[in-house]
Amino acid sequence: MDPVEKIPKIDPVEAVEKILKYSFSNKSLLKDALLFSREKPETARVQFLGEAALAQAFTNHLFLAYPNLEPKELTDLRSSNVNGEKFARAAVNHGLFQFIIGDVDTHTATRVKNFTEAVRKEDDPGPYALGRSRIVKATPAILGDIVESVAGAVYIDVNYDVRRLWEICRGIFEPIYTFDDMRRQPQIIATLYRIAEKYGKRVQIRQSQGADGLFKVAVYLDDEFIAGGVPKPTAKQAKLAAARDALSKLSESMVIEMVMDDDNLDIDIDDARKKLIEICKKRKWPCPTYKVWNRNNQGYACSVSIETTGEEETLSIMGERRKRKNISQDAAASLMIRALKYVYKDDL
The missing domain is CATH 1.10.1520.10 (Ribonuclease III domain)
Known part of the structure; x- marks a missing residue:
């Protein structure tokens, strides 16, 4: 039927x-x-x-x-x-x-x-x-x-x-x-960035706040509008709604494989530096330090280092090249979080 x-x-x-x-x-x-x-x-x-x-x-x-x-x-x-x-x-x-x-x-x-x-x-x-x-x-x-x-x-x-x-x-x-289900939810924004990297495109997430206090977010790929979510009470909710709408739109022309994170380590690249600082504070480490290089005017590469209190001493990792300096720092922080997840697992 x-x-x-x-x-x-x-x-x-x-x-x-x-x-x-x-x-x-x-x-x-x-x-x-x-x-x-x-x-x-x-x-x-x-x-x-x-x-x-x-x-x-x-x-x-x-x-x-x-x-x-x-x-x-x-x-x-x-x-x-x-x-x-x-x-x-x-x-x-x-x-x-x-x-x-x-x-x-x-x-x-x-x-x-x-x-x-x-x-x-x-x-x-x-x-x-x-x-x-x-x-x-x-x-x-x-x-x-x-x-x-x-x-x-x-x-x-x-x-x-x-x-x-x-x-x-x-x-x-x-x-x-349930709360456990929410901890195992797909990483919507991480998926969006992964798709952009796969196809050599640049993600732009543009945010505005209306007179009513609600946040509105629009997603662009290489300056081309893809989708805009409905207004939400918080910027994070608006960003997730817009990213979900963008993935739904992109799914009409390509296969979307979701990024999953069962440990609920939020690796949204836009929040990576903030998340990394929270991890350092929790483990009583100094805040991470960043070094940025301009690669022959073809973009920025960034490394991030953390002085730990254990046998590991200094942890360092180099992020992928990005067109903007601040995004290169976020990318490096995101990779550091992934690395820490495998080293310390549930102790983050």
Whole structure:
């Protein structure tokens, strides 16, 4: 059967109630939530409510489940669970698209079909399956919209009780990404830089902050715009969103092999020097020192050295040549972090 084929013989409301294992007191709420039409703005309002309610439900769950995590770690973990791709996968796993009431344009239906087929063909359907092999087709927004809209209808039906919403909807989001899953996530930005190096291109990540305080990031390869993520509360979140969108765009014309880091050593080249300083402070070493050479006006090469307190004494490593001085320092720091990972393993 076609992965997104409509099944008109089944009542959509009854089918979704079975998926949720919940019977609506006001079934018209669910019916309206499944009606995607430009003439039905109320659906967008319910979707808006559902998005906010799910964010609150996940926040409560993670706050109680991880009493020792820092706010930043909780924020990152929530972002891993509350996003369009995660919701779209939930819609695919439970076949929600087929229960939309009304006609969907051919272009949208085709994108949903391609995404659905790509997800179902994945070898590893577990957390971060997207990053474990290749970037699949771009996520159709309508899939995430369905989940948010249905959640909004549930939230209203349970009289705006977040705890009850979580009890009803939690099952469709399984597996819920855990802190251990997050530690094993694919290195999105490292993958982007590796692809650029492979094809001899230069990555540019341009960042701006709007009057609303949100960060917007755009990714360029050799000054050619590739993708721009949606605005995010923090610069790091915006950078990851833009890099993920860029990889999705590039996957349309090339095979993307993700860089994985099971030890969760963040080797984002833009943050490498900062990360290396943190490692040195943790081990009570002096801060790293850098030496930079201009190679016949063809770029900069940099070495980084660390004075250790053990038998190793001084550790040094030379980074690859870069067009800009500061990037050559970041590249050297990134290589030093990789080297330290193999020397000290879990003691970083």
